[in-house]
Amino acid sequence: MAWDFETEPEFQEQLDWTRAFLDEHILPLETIDLEVTDEQWKSLTAPLKQQVKDRGLWACHLDPELGGQGFGQVKLGLMHEILGRSSIAPAIFGNNAPDSGNAELLAIGGNEEQKKRWMEPLLAGELRSGFSMTEPETAGSDPTLLETKAVRDGDTWVINGHKWFTSGGSGADFLIAMVVTNPDVHPYQGSSMIVVPTDTPGLEIVRDVPNMHHPYPGQFARHPMGHSEVIYRDVRVPAENLIGNPGDGFVLAQKRLGPGRIHHAMRWIGQSQRALDMMCERALSRYAHGSLLAEKQMVQDFIAETRIDIASARLLCLHAAWHMDKHGSSASRTEIAMIKVYGTKMLYNAIDRSIQVHGALGYSADMPLEEMYRNARASRLVDGADEVHKVSIARRTLKEYSAVDGFPTEHIPTRRAAALERFGDLLDIEVMNS
Structure with a gap:
């Protein structure tokens, strides 16, 4: 079955704008978080939110009739990959947790009165x-x-x-x-x-x-x-x-958490890419023990492993997003669980290696890596512990198989005998028995 992650040129323009907007307007704000009050922060971010709304990228996870853009999971995934570079960005794009998930939950299970009273003000940024x-x-x-x-x-x-x-x-x-x-x-x-x-x-x-x-x-x-x-x-x-109705809690929770896990995983990829970017810049700039860090095989191993991990996680994630667009959230549980487990491991390792290459600077709060590292540890717990997802993956995988009599190795002679019976008249049996 073909996997197609390509998007139309018009959406690629939106992705390009998002990346440039994040680099120019959002990343600089990370350096002044200790110097502003909540009110000052709101005054700084309100104009940025308006630019996102004017661009038509506010709350893209919801359908148009609910104030969003109705993007499928592949498009949302590609967008969240960019937003994941900064912990500030999701709030400025109207898809930060828990508001985005709660709005989606109300959109799925709420009645018209609940949507009007809670969801619409939440989407407008008037409520939290x-x-x-x-x-x-x-x-x-x-x-x-x-x-x-x-x-x-x-x-x-x-x-x-x-x-x-x-x-x-x-x-x-x-x-x-x-x-x-x-x-x-x-x-x-x-x-x-x-x-x-x-x-x-x-x-x-x-x-x-x-x-x-x-x-x-x-x-x-x-x-x-x-x-x-x-x-x-x-x-x-x-x-x-x-x-919804009494007893709908788990059904609503699954519908809320499924897309959210894809978005989390794509944000982890963006954050890991940022850690890799910093690692490579550091490796090409820092001189120690007779050469640049970039010339040392251990650092080269860090860079290669991180790039492989990011590429692997990205493919897993986009496949899960594609599968969900094609078959829905319930039919994509295994794919979603796999990206949750692999994504957390990838994120932690990427940031850990980047800190190691930066040395004391990476450990300090002068760089964003130490905060990213703390967030990465939480990722193994949020939206279900990794171990629970592994059990779920294993159980659903095992349902695809049936038990056999005896141990698999004992079936080799039986299978060989069946092959001889089927093809014996075409083959030299003595040669096969030798």
């Missing part, structure tokens, strides 16, 4: 959102263990539970919470998603959890998205805040 699923008391890699419950009481849902790593929670106007609405059935049928405004009584944003990605929450203006600890104490929300 958080995604509240992971819990401290249960394994995040197994969402069937969720304990936060929502109980129907007349025209309201009453929510009680404890969440953390709620992406974007501290700055959000509303959260989309994954909750158990029917504990008497399997979690796949008993979990739901509910919109919870953050000013609802009983909802407490405890803190932004310090972590490798955000060691000092709130320090960086360009990183407004913290990972919040949230407590729900008898939080009452209207019944109409339920997205």
